[in-house]
Structure formats: C-alpha cells, structure tokens
Amino acid sequence: xxxxxxxxxxxxxxxxxxxxxxxxxxxxxxxxxxxxxxxxxxxxxxxxxxxxxxxxxxxxxxxxxxxxxxxxxxxxxxxxxxxxxxxxxxxxxxxxxxxxxxxxxxxxxxxxxxxxxxxxxxxxxxxxxxxxxxxxxxxxxxxxxxxxxxxxxxxxxxxxxxxxxxxxxxxxxxxxxxxxxxxxxxxxxxxxxxxxxxxxxxxxxxxxxxxxxxxxxxxxxxxxxxxxxxxxxxxxxxxxxxxxxxxxxxxxxxxxxxxxxxxxxxxxxxxxxxxxxxxxxxxxxxxxxxxxxxxxxxxxxxxxxxxxxxxxxxxxxxxxxxxxxxxxxxxxxxxxxxxxxxxxxxxxxxxxxxxxxxxxxxxxxxxxxxxxxxxxxxxxxxxxxxxxxxxxxxxxxxxxxxxxxxxxxxxxxxxxxxxxxxxxxxxxxxxxxxxxxxxxx
Amino acid sequence: xxxxxxxxxxxxxxxxxxxxxxxxxxxxxxxxxxxxxxxxxxxxxxxxxxxxxxxxxxxxxxxxxxxxxxxxxxxxxxxxxxxxxxxxxxxxxxxxxxxxxxxxxxxxxxxxxxxxxxxxxxxxxxxxxxxxxxxxxxxxxxxxxxxxxxxxxxxxxxxxxxxxxxxxxxxxxxxxxxxxxxxxxxxxxxxxxxxxxxxxxxxxxxxxxxxxxxxxxxxxxxxxxxxxxxxxxxxxxxxxxxxxxxxxxxxxxxxxxxxxxxxxxxxxxxxxxxxxxxxxxxxxxxxxxxxxxxxxxxxxxxxxxxxxxxxxxxxxxxxxxxxxxxxxxxxxxxxxxxxxxxxxxxxxxxxxxxxxxxxxxxxxxxxxxxxxxxxxxxxxxxxxxxxxxxxxxxxxxxxxxxxxxxxxxxxxxxxxxxxx
Numbered sequence: 001x002x003x004x005x006x007x008x009x010x011x012x013x014x015x016x017x018x019x020x021x022x023x024x025x026x027x028x029x030x031x032x033x034x035x036x037x038x039x040x041x042x043x044x045x046x047x048x049x050x051x052x053x054x055x056x057x058x059x060x061x062x063x064x065x066x067x068x069x070x071x072x073x074x075x076x077x078x079x080x081x082x083x084x085x086x087x088x089x090x091x092x093x094x095x096x097x098x099x100x101x102x103x104x105x106x107x108x109x110x111x112x113x114x115x116x117x118x119x120x121x122x123x124x125x126x127x128x129x130x131x132x133x134x135x136x137x138x139x140x141x142x143x144x145x146x147x148x149x150x151x152x153x154x155x156x157x158x159x160x161x162x163x164x165x166x167x168x169x170x171x172x173x174x175x176x177x178x179x180x181x182x183x184x185x186x187x188x189x190x191x192x193x194x195x196x197x198x199x200x201x202x203x204x205x206x207x208x209x210x211x212x213x214x215x216x217x218x219x220x221x222x223x224x225x226x227x228x229x230x231x232x233x234x235x236x237x238x239x240x241x242x243x244x245x246x247x248x249x250x251x252x253x254x255x256x257x258x259x260x261x262x263x264x265x266x267x268x269x270x271x272x273x274x275x276x277x278x279x280x281x282x283x284x285x286x287x288x289x290x291x292x293x294x295x296x297x298x299x300x301x302x303x304x305x306x307x308x309x310x311x312x313x314x315x316x317x318x319x320x321x322x323x324x325x326x327x328x329x330x331x332x333x334x335x336x337x338x339x340x341x342x343x344x345x346x347x348x349x350x351x352x353x354x355x356x357x358x359x360x361x362x363x364x365x366x367x368x369x370x371x372x373x374x375x376x377x378x379x380x381x382x383x384x385x386x387x388x389x390x391x392x393x394x395x396x397x398x399x400x401x402x403x404x405x406x407x408x409x410x411x412x413x414x415x416x417x418x419x420x421x422x423x424x425x426x427x428x429x430x431x432x433x434x435x436x437x438x439x440x441x
Numbered sequence: 442x443x444x445x446x447x448x449x450x451x452x453x454x455x456x457x458x459x460x461x462x463x464x465x466x467x468x469x470x471x472x473x474x475x476x477x478x479x480x481x482x483x484x485x486x487x488x489x490x491x492x493x494x495x496x497x498x499x500x501x502x503x504x505x506x507x508x509x510x511x512x513x514x515x516x517x518x519x520x521x522x523x524x525x526x527x528x529x530x531x532x533x534x535x536x537x538x539x540x541x542x543x544x545x546x547x548x549x550x551x552x553x554x555x556x557x558x559x560x561x562x563x564x565x566x567x568x569x570x571x572x573x574x575x576x577x578x579x580x581x582x583x584x585x586x587x588x589x590x591x592x593x594x595x596x597x598x599x600x601x602x603x604x605x606x607x608x609x610x611x612x613x614x615x616x617x618x619x620x621x622x623x624x625x626x627x628x629x630x631x632x633x634x635x636x637x638x639x640x641x642x643x644x645x646x647x648x649x650x651x652x653x654x655x656x657x658x659x660x661x662x663x664x665x666x667x668x669x670x671x672x673x674x675x676x677x678x679x680x681x682x683x684x685x686x687x688x689x690x691x692x693x694x695x696x697x698x699x700x701x702x703x704x705x706x707x708x709x710x711x712x713x714x715x716x717x718x719x720x721x722x723x724x725x726x727x728x729x730x731x732x733x734x735x736x737x738x739x740x741x742x743x744x745x746x747x748x749x750x751x752x753x754x755x756x757x758x759x760x761x762x763x764x765x766x767x768x769x770x771x772x773x774x775x776x777x778x779x780x781x782x783x784x785x786x787x788x789x790x791x792x793x794x795x796x797x798x799x800x801x802x803x804x805x806x807x808x809x810x811x812x813x814x815x816x817x818x819x820x821x822x823x824x825x826x827x828x829x830x831x832x833x834x835x836x837x838x839x840x841x842x843x844x845x846x847x848x849x850x851x852x853x854x855x856x857x858x859x860x861x
Contacts, residue, residue: 054535105732111675115667117477122660123664126661127722130714132715227660241527278547
C-alpha cells in the first residue's frame with residue numbers, strides 16, 4: 001500500500017493517516033501497533049526491573065526456528081503455510097523453549113546469565129537460519145516462503161486488518177494479566193525473598209512474567225520483526241524510568257511511550273516508501289528515549305544538571321554570605337567588603353570564573369547583598385542569614401566534637417558541607433542536645 | 442559428497458579464521474560477564490557498514506572495516522553513557538543502543554543503499570558460499586602450487602590479519618588480560634589500567650565481529666564469540682587450557698558445520714543449507730555434550746558424584762547408629778533395604794541380624810570418632826554452645842580427609858571419643 005507513493009508528502013496526507021482517516025486497513029495497523037507498543041511498554045517494565053531485558057532479545061531471535069518449522073508443518077499438511085496464527089504459535093513455542101533453555105543452562109551449569117542468553121540466542125537463531133535457507137529452495141518446499149521475511153524485519157504493510165486485530169488482542173490480554181496480577185508481580189520484582197516468605201509462588205510469577213514477554217514478542221513479530229522486537233520491550237521502560245521512581249506511574253508512562261512510538265512509527269512507515277515499519281517504530285522509540293534522557297523532569301540530563309547548578313549556586317552563595325558576615329564582624333565599623341577580597345575568597349574556594357558574578361547577582365536579587373563604592377555590603381537580612389549559616393556551622397562542629405569524638409582540627413570540612421542542609425528543626429535539636437551536655441552555644 | 446578446492450577452500454578458510462579469532466576473544470567476554478557486548482556489537486555493525494558505504498560510495502574491505510569498527514566502539518561508548526546518565530543496568534543500556542542502531546542500519550539499507558549488494562539478509566545470515574575460487578584447481582593436491590595467496594579474496598585477508606592481531610594481543614597481554622578478567626580492581630591497583638584494557642578488548646571484539654560477519658553473518662557472530670568459550674569453561678578451570686579448548690571447539694565447529702551443511706542435506710537428496718547457521722548448530726551440539734558429559738562440571742558427572750555421596754552418607758548413618766546402639770544409646774537405626782544389603786555385601790553388618798561385624802565396628806568407630814572430635818573442636822576452639830554443634834558435626838563426619846586436631850578423651854556431651 002505504501003510502495004507506490006511519491007517521496008514528498010503533503011501535510012494533509014500526514015494528518016489524514018495520523019487522525020485515522022487513512023482507510024480501514026491503515027487504521028487497523030496503526031491501532032494494532034499502538035496497542036502493541038502499550039503492551040510491550042507495560043510488560044517490559046517487569047523485565048527491566050528483574051534485570052532480564054536481554055532475555056527478551058534471546059526470545060525474539062529464538063522465534064525464528066519456530067516460525068519456519070510451523071511453516072514447514074503447515075505446508076506439509078497442505079495449508080499455504082502463511083496462516084498467521086499457526087506461525088505465531090510456532091514462534092511462541094520456540095520462544096518458550098528458549099526461556100527454558102536459558103534457565104536450564106543457569107540451573108545445571110556454572111555459566112552465568114549473560115553467557116546463557118548469548119548461547120541460546122546464537123544457537124536458536126542458527127537453527128532458524130539453516131531452516132530458512134532450506135525452505136527458501138523452491139525444490140525443497142512447494143509453498144512459497146515469501147512471507148517469512150516479514151517476520152525478520154517486520155512489515156506492517158504486509159499486515160491485514162485481521163492480523164492487526166490478532167496482534168492487538170494478544171497485546172491486550174498481556175496488559176489485562178499485568179493489571180490483574182499487578183500487586184504480586186510488583187512484589188516479586190522488588191523483593192523476591194520477601195514475596196517467597198509471604199507465600200507467593202515467585203517462580204510461577206517469574207514464569208508468568210517471561211510468558212508475558214514471549215506473548216508480546218510474538219505479537220510484535222509482524223510489526224517490528226524478531227530482531228527488533230526487543231526494542232519495544234526495552235526502550236519504553238528505560239525511557240519511563242527517567243520520568244518517575246514509582247511503579248504505577250512507571251508502567252503508565254512506559255505504556256504511553258510505547259504506544260506513542262508504535263503509533264507514530266506505523267504511521268510514518270505507512271506514509272514513506274521503503275521504510276520498514278520495524279526500524280521506523282524502533283527509531284521513534286529511540287527518539288522518545290533521547291528526548292526523555294534529555295528532558296525528563298525527574299532524572300533527565302537537563303533537570304539533573306539544573307538541579308545541581310541551582311544547588312551549587314545556593315551553596316556558593318551561602319559560603320559567600322557566611323564569609324561576608326565574618327568579615328563584617330571582624331571589621332565592625334565599615335561593613336563594606338572590597339571587591340578584591342571577594343576575588344581572593346573565590347580563588348581560595350577554587351570557583352570557576354563564571355561562578356562569582358552569578359553568585360553575587362543571585363544574592364543581590366534576593367536582597368542579601370548591595371553594591372557599594374569599592375565593594376559590596378551586606379544588607380541587614382543578608383547579615384542575619386550569614387550569621388545563621390555561621391551558627392549552623394559552629395553548632396555542627398560542636399556536635400561532632402562533643403558527640404562524635406571528632407578531633408577539632410577535622411570538623412571544619414564536614415561542617416562546611418553539612419551547614420547547607422541543616423533544617424530549622426535539626427538546628428533546634430542540636431541546640432538542645434548541646435545544652436544538655438553543658439556546651440555553650 | 443566431496444569438498445572441492447574451487448568451491449569450498451575459501452569458505453572453509455574464512456569459517457576457520459572467523460572461528461579462531463571470535464573463539465579466542467570470546468573467553469574474555471565470558472569471563473568478564475560481557476557476553477552480551479558481543480551481542481550488542483554484532484547488531485550495531487550494520488549501520489556502521491551502511492554509513493561507511495554511503496559516505497565513501499565504496500564497498501572495499503578497509504572502508505567497511507573502519508566503518509563497522511567505529512560503530513562497534515560507538516556502541517561501547519554509548520552504552521557507558523546511557524548507563525551513567527540514565528541510571529540503568531548494562532543489559533538494558535545495551536538493548537537500547539543496539540536495537541536503535543540496528544533499526545537505523547535496516548532503514549538506511551532500505552532507503553539509501555538498496556541497489557548495492559549490501560543486502561540486510563547477507564549481513565544477517567553470512568555469505569560464506571559466495572567466496573568461490575573460480576579458477577581453483579580441481580583437486581586438493583593442486584592447491585599447494587595453485588597460487589592460493591594470489592587468488593584469496595579480500596575477506597580472507599581481512600580475517601587473516603584480524604586473526605593474527607588477535608593472537609598477538611592475547612599472547613602479549615596474556616598476563617594483563619587474565620588478571621583483568623578475574624579481578625579488574627586488582628589489575629588497576631597493580632598498575633594496569635583495567636578500563637584501557639577493557640577498551641582495547643572491545644576494539645578487538647568489534648574488529649573480530651566485523652571481520653567475521655561476512656563469513657558467519659552478524660547475528661551468528663555471537664554464537665562464535667560465546668559458545669566456544671562457554672563450552673571450554675565447562676571443561677576446565679584454568680585460563681590457558683580454556684583458550685586452547687575454546688579455539689579447538691570453534692575450529693571443529695567451523696569445519697563440521699561447513700561440511701555438515703553440504704553433506705547432511707545431500708544425504709537426503711536436498712540442496713545444501715546455510716553454512717553459518719550449521720556452524721551455530723554444531724556449536725550448540727558441542728556445548729550440550731560438554732554440559733552433559735563434562736568430566737568435572739557435567740550434569741552426568743555431578744549427578745554420579747551426588748549419588749555416590751548420598752549412598753556413602755546413608756551407609757555411614759547406618760553404621761553410626763548401630764555403633765551408638767551398641768554403646769547403649771536408645772536410637773532409631775535407619776535400615777532401608779538397599780543400604781542394608783550393601784552393608785552386608787561389604788561385610789560391615791553381620792548376615793543374620795542387624796548388628797555390626799568387627800570390620801563394621803572399626804569403620805563405625807572411626808566415623809563416631811570424627812563426629813565427636815568435631816563436636817569437641819567446635820565447642821573448645823570455635824566457642825559454639827554444646828547443644829549447637831551436633832548438626833555441623835553430622836555433616837563434617839562424612840569427610841574422612843579432614844580431621845580436627847585432637848582435644849580430649851570425651852566430647853562435649855561427656856561421651857568417650859573412640860580411639861584410633
């Protein structure tokens with residue numbers, strides 16, 4: 001359906017497809033891919049949390065022999081060999097077999113998980129490649145194996161509405177199972193020892209989780225292909241992990257990002273000629289991941305960096321206020337700190353050149369510092385704040401010396417870091433504790 | 442079937458060389474739990490090849506090699522970056538990187554490099570069969586004088602150079618690689634930078650993956666990397682034998698797989714099947730043999746050892762209980778029929794009733810002696826409470842090779858320790 005289109009696209013055409021006006025078949029494929037992305041995003045979260053992401057890779061590759069064998073069996077029984085349910089059944093059987101092999105290797109040999117996954121992936125795929133090369137000789141098999149190629153790279157264009165519905169149905173059932181067993185699966189993910197003690201059948205739950213992975217892999221075969229189906233299971237959860245630390249939002253976001261990648265990817269692939277759906281969907285997922293990595297509010301690079309920068313600015317400002325306050329006490333009368341003194345302090349603290357001006361600007365904006373002829377002057381609020389920080393510093397020093405038996409020469413550095421995070425309640429507690437010991441504060 | 446020099450010499454040579462360098466490097470991946478780095482790299486080679494082709498328009502070996510190696514190194518760097526920035530474990534980070542890169546490769550092939558012979562299927566499945574030596578001599582005897590070197594296709598040269606470099610690397614950096622494989626922290630503490638070593642290794646893995654992908658296909662490279670090393674790991678505990686065994690396994694799989702891909706279908710009157718896939722199957726078979734029949738860690742050897750141990754413990758238990766009964770202790774003597782039969786056959790228990798023979802008594806005394814010596818040792822030397830030591834002594838008594846030092850004449854419960 002996409003092959004005959006020209007390279008250039010009008011916006012109207014794009015909107016037509018994106019808004020589900022691209023014809024019944026296209027709509028079904030879009031909906032199916034979005035459903036698949038949703039299911040993979042949800043199920044993939046468990047795989048990620050159980051550190052089993054790459055088991056999904058092995059499962060994906062391991063479906064190849066199953067597909068070809070199912071094709072051979074169907075062809076030998078006179079069927080065309082193209083019946084999707086039969087091929088998917090074969091894929092599921094060999095996917096499950098692959099999981100069992102991985103666990104068998106882990107159970108009976110001293111090889112570790114990474115090696116077990118690599119072995120199963122390579123050998124199963126090898127079997128698949130051999131069978132495929134056998135099937136592709138016309139003299140060996142009467143039925144045409146042309147459709148099998150779609151399973152390797154994925155080809156939504158080859159998907160009919162009925163196929164898309166089947167995929168969506170499989171994906172939906174995976175989501176429903178997850179929703180029903182959410183509590184049990186979550187417990188098994190985060191604390192399997194406790195789950196075991198509490199009487200949950202952890203190995204059954206584990207098997208179920210991998211069963212869901214197999215299910216989603218099989219559902220994703222025709223959309224993204226067996227090599228890339230792993231991307232759907234891994235990328236959305238990893239991206240969602242940057243957005244939140246809680247499980248339920250993690251699943252919702254992951255499912256949402258997966259659905260988004262599936263939907264946009266399938267639409268793009270329908271619009272552009274020679275754009276295999278699998279790759280496009282995965283690249284959309286990749287774009288979503290990069291965007292999350294940069295801009296996710298919780299652990300995105302920008303958010304983390306700006307949080308760190310703000311923190312650094314605050315701490316630097318507090319250091320400056322503290323030092324300015326002490327300077328003020330030492331030279332009671334004037335209260336003006338010459339600019340060169342500030343420069344000297346910056347050098348002492350090892351600040352980069354840009355930090356000083358930013359700190360001063362921020363302190364002036366908060367009304368702690370005022371520009372004066374030849375230097376800066378603390379305002380009354382600035383002076384009070386400097387005094388409070390200095391006091392926190394002393395309190396912590398006293399506390400360390402009194403309670404933690406830290407030598408007086410060693411307490412300054414620790415106090416320097418702690419003074420910025422002492423809450424008023426903690427300060428009150430410190431005062432009380434020190435008073436009880438008879439230390440003058 | 443017969444292999445001919447013209448049709449089979451170069452494919453076979455390519456397979457053996459690919460097996461050799463992958464098999465050798467795979468050891469360090471398996472030991473460092475980096476097996477899946479091979480997986481990741483074998484996928485991300487694809488975009489490297491395509492981009493190199495698109496930029497230069499050439500499909501010569503050095504260009505392809507450079508592009509793919511750079512892609513491999515980029516994979517390692519990106520995985521590290523995502524691990525650090527995204528706070529995810531390495532498996533997931535690899536999955537993100539290689540799947541996106543592979544998708545990029547497939548898309549680029551479809552859109553930009555369509556009308557070249559850079560076909561995704563060849564990259565995936567290998568194209569060993571295409572290395573035909575058209576002017577090759579008709580018989581193997583003619584190969585020696587037949588100008589092999591001049592006729593060898595560039596893929597063979599790439600593989601041969603990669604192989605030679607890999608062997609040089611392993612020989613020259615053997616000590617460092619060994620240390621880093623088992624204890625990277627110690628390696629760094631001793632002054633070899635384990636991180637630099639890691640990157641050197643990764644560059645070599647990328648190179649081997651690239652050199653071998655034309656022979657075995659990009660995905661099957663992972664079988665070549667991991668399975669020989671894993672097989673060897675099941676057969677030996679020492680690194681040097683492991684390296685030798687793994688290369689042996691790899692080469693055997695290359696030769697058997699290649700000939701099998703022709704011979705087996707021909708036996709059933711069919712056309713030959715994909716050679717690279719057949720090698721992966723042979724590797725799988727060799728691994729299964731090691732899993733089952735490995736002399737030390739094989740499933741069979743382990744179960745036989747366990748069975749023997751269980752039988753010895755059952756016999757020990759019978760003798761120990763009988764001895765204690767003779768001492769006057771009221772105890773239940775476990776006497777399942779097979780155990781009793783075995784004890785009688787060895788003359789440890791008298792034939793007509795449930796009682797120790799003289800020989801059995803001596804053996805039982807030695808056992809009870811071990812038990813009580815252990816109890817005494819655990820109380821006196823290890824400071825355990827007297828009522829906590831029985832279970833430990835019960836397991837330790839079955840190991841005749843280890844005896845605790847002599848302590849006194851009685852055990853903590855006041856029972857006499859039988860003399861030697």
